[in-house]
Amino acid sequence: MELEDVPGVGAKTAESLRELDDPEGALERGDVAAVASAPGISEGRAARVVRGAIRARHDDPGGFLATDRARELYEDALALLTERAVTSYGEKRLRTLYPSRSPDRIAEVREFVDRARSREVEEGVLDALAGVEPLAEPEGVRVRDRCLATTDAETYSEAQELIPEVSVEIVEDARGLAELARGYSTVVALDEAFAGVDVEGDVRVEPNALEHPAEVVPERALAFFAENRDRLEAAVAVHRRSSLNPPLDLDTLEGALSRLDADGSVAGDDELDRLTNAVDDLDAAVSTAESVANDRLREAIQERDVTIEGADLLSLVERGAGVDSLLSRELADEFDAAVGAARDHLVDALDLTEGEASIARQVFADDPTFPVEREEDAVSRLREELAAARDRRAARRKRELAADLADARGDATALVRAALELDVELAVARFCDDFDCATPERAGDGFDIEGGRSPLLDVPFEDVEPVDYGADGVALLSGVNSGGKTSTLDLVATVVVLAHMGLPVPAESARVPEVEELHYYAKSQGTLDAGAFEATLRDFGRLATGASEATTLVLVDELESITEPGASAKIIAGILEALDDAGASGVFVSHLAGEIRDACGFDVTVDGIQAVGLEDGELVVNRSPVKNHLARSTPELIVEKLADGDEGSDRERAFYRRLLEKF
Template sequence: MELEAIPGVGAKTAESLAELDDPERALRDGDVAELASAPGVTPGRAARIARAAIRAKHDDPGGFLGTDRAREIHRELLSLLQARAVTDYAARRLETFYPSARRSRIEEARAVTASAMEREPTDAVLDALHDVEPVAEPGDVRVRERCLATTDAERYSAARQAFPELSVEIVEDARGLAELARGYATVIALDERFGGIDVEGDVRVRPDALDEPVEIVPERPLAFFSRNRDCLRAAVAVHRESDLDAPCDLDALTSGLDRLDADGAVAGDDELDRLEDALDDLDDVVVAAEDLANAQLKDAIVEQDVTIEGSDLLSLVERGAGADSLLSRELADEYDAAVDAARTHLIEGLALDDAEAEVAARAFPDEATFPVAHEADVVARLREDLQAAMDRRAGERKRDLANTLAGMRADAETLVRQALEIDVELAIARFAADYDCALPVFVDDDAGDPATVGGTEGEAPDGVDAGSAPDIEIVGGRSPVLDEPPDRIDPVDYEIDGVRLLSGVNSGGKTSTLDLVAAVVALAHMGLPVPADSVRLRRFDGLHYHAKTQGTLDAGAFESTVRDFADLATGADGGLVLVDELESITEPGASAKIIAGILEALAERDATAVFVSHLADEIRETAGYDVPVDGIEATGLVNGELQVDRSPVPDHLARSTPELIVEKLATEAGSEGVSDDGTAGSGNPRESADGGSDPADFYDRLLAKFG
């Protein structure tokens, strides 16, 4: 895939995407997380790039949502889906679902939806998803206790490029290696000529080092797993709590992660822990051992009754000897005991092995002194030995663990990607469950076109005749954009064929019905489930939903609106047109004529449209054909509340709210003018007590005006 061929991807963005390991795979799969990992590409930008790549793949020109209100409906639907996602990735990934007229794109999205609707979004899976996020590359890894050495300048350059984590040094001979070994825990010689040399320190000859990066720098693969440790554990939990097929042995991966600290160090190794503790405690234990020896020797001196003859004292003075000589002569056994106690405390306190204990024993001298003092150079040597042993042990364990985990990196990335993708599916499943959704059935009558999206080639499902099916058939539809809980939304049945008017009482649900139709059509063309018991519809080229205008438009705005409808009425066939009370743009008389003209133009090209209007009678009188009118009928007024059947009645002009109110007044006035025995209360039901007209007569005359 040519990156710059994707709409909206320029040279700079293409250059950033090219740095990804597999940008074509990321674009093909709509992997927003991977795209967002490219330099300078934000998650929002990544979602737009993924959408553009999908459109390019399906040769989709876009523009399905033709009006502000249509785009607003789409945004509301997308927000409902995103609110049911756990991860930020899933929320972004859902943005790649967009309404499309392309059959191939709808089928592609429906395949995801069909899988999603079979999933069970359990609490355990959702909880595990909270810690899943796209894998991150670790920061720069730097290893300071190890270096590479070579005598060759070209090999030096190659090593620096291959191992940026390590220092690379040029040496001339074995002596140079020996000098490096005094400054590094491990020196890796790259030249065969150094084979068989005897150099003090950990010096290894590895001419194959450039071909064995895991052996030389195990920190490299370990850094990835330590950086993503929590995320990988969460992804493992997601797979275990769901029916996802894991790309690797989950127990082996978990075991490897358990052996790894957050900083990339190996955990759970008793010997490594012993050496680390010994290094950490060395100074404190040396001081404690020293204090122990002095305390024990001091007690011995206090308790000892030492007598010095004059000649002995003179001899000691003449020889320049001091108290140490006296201690050596008089308290030799006590001194040896104190030093032995110090050595034992040091060895046991640091849990030293036999070789380390030999060095530690020399930390306290055999010659008697008071106070007892440790040998600093011996303690320094012990520290170096412990550090070297720890580095060697850590290196061995790192290499062992790195060899175990390095080959699992690709599978680990797949593991996380699958966990993130299941969050996308679970968001769809949760939306479908909340609104009791169903997969819509597309019924197309295009020549040579398969009858259904996702159905059998050339056949409509369930015996539907594509040529006679309505353009849209909604059974038990529940508008998701209503500000009501799903269980409180009244289901609506509505069948739309051709160009129609929709009439009904104020607050009866006409606008909500248009919203429902728009939502159903948008979701169906996104390849997503629709909030209804069942939906059949044909595939539309676009959705043009014109919301109700607030107030009469001025001349300029009115002209612009008429131009918009001119483009709509004379444009390409195949779009769905929804219009809410267009008469509000100007005077009622003129509005009826304009709407009638638009309906005529749309009907002439066999379009599909629903116009909500209170001017149904006036429009039908003006139109040059018999305009079908559906009605949302009110069943009456109860305690001042309008009772409405929300499903439009086909070919029925609904009564208005004023008519219902007048009818209610007429009925109440008529009943008040009749006595309990059925006779007229005043003898003249049409004459009031004071000789005026009865109100019932007035209400009857008003009611008659409604026809």
């Protein structure tokens, strides 16, 4: 599938997607996070692109949610699902679920749901998931202590493309290599012609280096794993606490990660730590060693019994008068002991090996002098020796660790992806458990819901009264104010939307028709003016005349509020007749059910949410609509209560009975 074939993907978006390593694979997997990492594509846009790719794959034209209210209800239901995801990836991934016309797409999601509902939801897994995120590519990896060298322009271009982390240089001959070796710790010559060339410095001839980038730049693999260390460790914890089968050995991965510092350097190597500390502490250790020597000499000079008082001698020495001769003649042993103590301190402080110690001892000369001072050339030689040893060991350990990790990158990516997908599955499982969901049957022309409870009400779900309701063809739903007509309509719409998303529904059981378009019209706020009224009629005109072209479910809440009650009843009756002729299904909530029924040219079904009475001024309602029953209104119930009550005079009760006869 070409990227431009995805609905909503134009040339500019396709160009951004091609910046990804595998854009087609990301779309196939529904990987919203990967799509969102493309330049200029937001998370919301990424979800829409992935949904478009799904529609293209299933030849789904879209358009199921045909009205604003239908789209609002879908978003409300989707929010209940996404808020059960732990990871941001899970939330984005769930947003690719949408109500579809395609049986194949619905079957695909149902298969996913079956797998999800088999998962055990455990708090330990959810806690571990909190640390899992999609893997990130490290930015700005640059290696400045080595370079690649070649005499060939084509090889030069190839090297720049394959290993951009290091400098690539053009050289003409061995002299050029020698010049590079003076500026870089390591030079990797790519031309076999340089084999056997004797050049001072670390120059390696590796004609196949471009085939093994990890050996040339181990920092590439190490930076990736260092950047994603926390994510990988969290994914390991998810696999350990869940039933997932890891794609690699978890102990091996954890062991490799434990050898890696956050900055991509090698950790846990005592020798490397010793060399690193020695380089870092060298100047401080030399200064302390100087103090050790000078303190001992000062003490020896002050206590020495010579021809002049020790204090006078000290003053002369500090002014530089005859230092060499005085020390050589009078304090040779003390000077040797002081310098020996300084050398021992330097070796011990830096934990130097015997070979390194031989260089360190040259930091303090044998010739007597006071104060004792370091030999800067020797300090530089020691620093160079330690730094070179450190760099050689670090490079070797980096190559070893990178070799262990480089081949694991694909499996590590799969490890994290599996953990993220588990979050998606667990969110679906939790949704189904929290709302006591059942898999709906998709059959018939109408719908039938048993024990349905709307999860969208502003009360705890366990306090929602279950509702049984079904309808074939078009029906009117009557009932008292606050009796639950709108919430019943919301329940029907929610069940239909979730079923066409491929998800279970909040009911004991449900049968849902195969709907291509859901038209849900919310209650309008007040009577419309002439222009708005005409626009509304046009909407219903298009709906009524187009219903035969698609399997349509129409849900309407109190359409009569758009204009005067007498005219509304006639208009609604005409709409119902057109929908009935087209074979559409629908439920119209109305307080004018009786008047509409009388105006209809066919035997329209009227169902009612029955109020069984008043208690303490509150309605007592049977929330499940009664079939073929015109529900009584709240005023009728109040008048009946007054007529049958004990309060008031006989003449007042007679008045109430006369009013009751009008209903």
